[in-house]
Amino acid sequence: MSIALYRTASLPRPLIFGGAILAASLLLAIFPSVFAPYDPNAFDYAALLQGPSTAHLMGTDNFGRDVLSRVIHAYTIDMQIAVFATVFPFLIGTVIGALVGYVGGISETIFGRIVDAVITFPFLVLVIAIVSILGPGLLNMYIAVGVVGWVFxxxxxxxxxxxxxxxxxADAGRAMGYTHMRIIFRHLLPNAITPAVVYWMTDMALAILxxxxxxxxxxxxxxxxxEWGVQIADGKNFMATAWWISVFPGLAIVLTGLGFSLTGDGLAEVLRTKK
Structure with missing residues (x-):
């Protein structure tokens, strides 16, 4: 017990707090029905635009739907967005970056021009443009983010x-006759991937936004x-009379994004200490 407590105490506080927020977020995302008191899509026309109360802790929206239940069920979609909107850019970018960094030469020049072309435009503008062409929906959003995000x-x-x-x-591996793929993916990449993993945690917070x-x-x-963005849009016309429809989903975005950011900062601190 004392060893476990010592190890926990030795972890950076951002990692502990961020990990706790993410653990709670994952529980809500995996088991939303366990924690949500109502069906998130159930209309109750007898309870339209009711403020926070003991019956509805976060109030109800313009259709009488329980805001707390919708915020909890939104964790499933928004945590899914955090993962799927970043994991494919992470994997694709890691492979391409490892090959470009190792080969260099003309491949590095071409890659540099691609990077310049992408970062010339704001990331959000590019994603919106691609989604507008493909059509609305989560799948098309993942495609749009993947097309742009792998570059970073x-x-x-x-x-x-x-x-x-x-x-x-690396010179020793080449001298021993290892293939280029083995040198890249079994030796160089494990030692080069740490900054990308730390960036990934922060990127998941940005993906939720x-x-x-x-x-x-x-x-x-x-x-x-x-979904939190949909809920905020639903409540934008009622901010003066029913602020809770938009405010509570907004707080959920901030809290979950803080969890990812703190976890990323904590991981960076741990990895710097190990070095």
Missing amino acids: YARIIAAEVKVQKRLDY LGSSLGYLGLGAQPPAA
Whole structure:
């Protein structure tokens, strides 16, 4: 017990607090029906626009739906967005960045031009443009983010691999006759991937903001889905009389994003300490 307490106490506080927030978020995302007191899509015309009370802790919306239940069920969609909107850019960018960083030469030049073309435009504008072409919905949002987002991971990995390939252990691998793929993916990449993992945690927080923004604009999750951006859009016309419809989903976005950000900061601190 004392060893376990010591190990927990030695962890950075951001990692502990961020991990606790994410653990609670995952529980709500996996088991929303256990925690939600009502059906998130059940209309109750006898309880329209009721403020927070003992019966409805976060009030009800303009259809009489329980806001707390909708906020809880939204964890399922928004945590899904956090994962699927970032995992594919992470994987694709990691592979391309590792190859570009190792090979260099003309591939690095071409990659540099692609990076310049992407970062010339604001990320959100590019995603909105692609989603507008493909049509609204979560799948098209994932495609749009994947088309643009892999570049940032690839740039991080390429820079790290470029440094690692000059070290002695990489020369030793080449001297022993290892294939280039083995050197890249079994030796260089494990030592170069740490910054990308830390960035991934922060990127998941940004993905939730992006998903909520697209939901608000009608390009992400579609009504009547319980999603924080959709809920905020539902309540925008009632801010003066029923502020709780938009405020509580907004607080959920902030809290969950804080969890990812703190976890990323904590991981960065742990990895810096190990080095």
